[in-house]
Amino acid sequence: MIHGPENASPLQRLFKEGNRNLKAFADSDVPATLVKLLSADGVARSSLDTMISLLEALTAINLFKPIAEVVVELGVGRDLVRIISQTKDFRSYIVSLSIEALWNLIEVVGKAAVQSLASHPEVVPSLKIPFDQVLAQGYKKDDKCLRNEICVLLNYVVSVPESHRFFLQKDGENDCILEHMITYAIFDEINSNQPQPLFSITEEDLELKKLLWTQIFQVCQDPFNIEAHEIAIQKNFLKALFLYLDPQSI
Numbered sequence: 001m002i003h004g005p006e007n008a009s010p011l012q013r014l015f016k017e018g019n020r021n022l023k024a025f026a027d028s029d030v031p032a033t034l035v036k037l038l039s040a041d042g043v044a045r046s047s048l049d050t051m052i053s054l055l056e057a058l059t060a061i062n063l064f065k066p067i068a069e070v071v072v073e074l075g076v077g078r079d080l081v082r083i084i085s086q087t088k089d090f091r092s093y094i095v096s097l098s099i100e101a102l103w104n105l106i107e108v109v110g111k112a113a114v115q116s117l118a119s120h121p122e123v124v125p126s127l128k129i130p131f132d133q134v135l136a137q138g139y140k141k142d143d144k145c146l147r148n149e150i151c152v153l154l155n156y157v158v159s160v161p162e163s164h165r166f167f168l169q170k171d172g173e174n175d176c177i178l179e180h181m182i183t184y185a186i187f188d189e190i191n192s193n194q195p196q197p198l199f200s201i202t203e204e205d206l207e208l209k210k211l212l213w214t215q216i217f218q219v220c221q222d223p224f225n226i227e228a229h230e231i232a233i234q235k236n237f238l239k240a241l242f243l244y245l246d247p248q249s250i
Contacts, residue, residue, distance in 0.1 A: 015065050015108050022064035031067050034058050035074040040082065048094070051083075055097035062104040072105055072113050078120040081153075085126040090134050090146060099149055106156060117153075118160035124167060124177055127154050135184070144204035151211040158218040167219050168227055178219055178231055185212035186240035 018026070025031065037054055058076070062068045080098045087094050105113040117123050127150055134147040157163050167177040175183070188197045199205040216237065220228045232238060 011063075014063055018064040018066070022061060022067065025061050026064060026066045026070075030057075031061060031070050032074060034061075035071050035076045035079065038076065038079045038083065040079070051094055052097065055083075055094065055101060059097060059101045059104060062101060062108060065108050068105055068108040069112070072109050072116050075116065075120070077102060077105060077113060077117045078123055081117070081120075081123050081126045084150075085129040087130075090130050090138070091143070095130070095146070099146075099153075102153065114156045115160055118157045118163035121166055121169075124154065124157060124163065125169070125171065127157075128177055128180065132180075141204065144202075144208070148204060148208050148211060151208060151215075155211055155214055155218075158215050161222065164219050164222065164225065164228070167215075168231075176231070178216065178228060179235055181212050181215050182232065182235040182237050185209065185216060186235070186237055189240040189243050190236050 014022075034054055034057055038051075038058070058071070062071065080102050084095050084098045087098075089095075102117075131147060131150045131154070134143055134150070138144060138147060158167065167181075170176045174180075184198070188194075188199055191198075199209060216232065219225065220232055222228070
């Protein structure tokens with residue numbers, strides 16, 4: 001009642017107005033220093049404790065929009081994705097902190113944070129690395145939630161049309177990201193004779209299927225993206241779609 005209905009959320013007021021400490025950080029070189037230390041040329045990689053401290057500090061101060069906007073402009077999103085992809089243990093606290101920091105940036109800054117992620121060519125292939133790792137080795141519910149969170153990040157990136165070319169880039173003889181995602185998205189439909197399906201009907205697996213299909217639709221919805229359309233046909237994505245149609249109802 002004091003702040004009015006439009007500012008009823010204390011968290012939203014913190015995003016916008018901050019507090020005394022956050023305002024002091026915004027007027028200092030701390031945000032830029034943290035980003036520099038977390039970059040590929042920084043010193044954070046030399047110590048696990050240092051990395052954790054830096055990520056915790058960044059996550060805390062990103063709740064103030066002026067700070068979040070500065071670190072987004074400095075490309076911290078790309079560095080956070082790189083940290084996730086280079087961390088061998090996907091259950092590491094570092095991975096959790098990095099993802100939390102990315103969510104804070106997207107929530108506080110919004111479209112500009114997503115645009116910044118989508119503009120870096122290394123973000124999409126870097127997110128593919130931990131996604132594949134969790135898919136191959138994860139078996140716990142928390143692992144599946146992490147896998148889906150990474151896929152949600154990819155969905156944010158793919159919502160920016162300029163990022164679609166990164167989903168079509170090949171790394172040597174390996175499939176491009178779009179081909180890779182189609183393989184997972186329709187594996188059970190195309191390989192129905194397999195004794196064990198790749199995905200179950202749990203909430204997490206069904207959510208993953210939705211996320212994967214959304215990525216494919218986003219890349220293929222451009223009528224001039226002929227390469228994406230050809231990939232969808234070659235990988236039998238259309239065939240999988242037809243499996244869900246009832247001929248009697250058409």
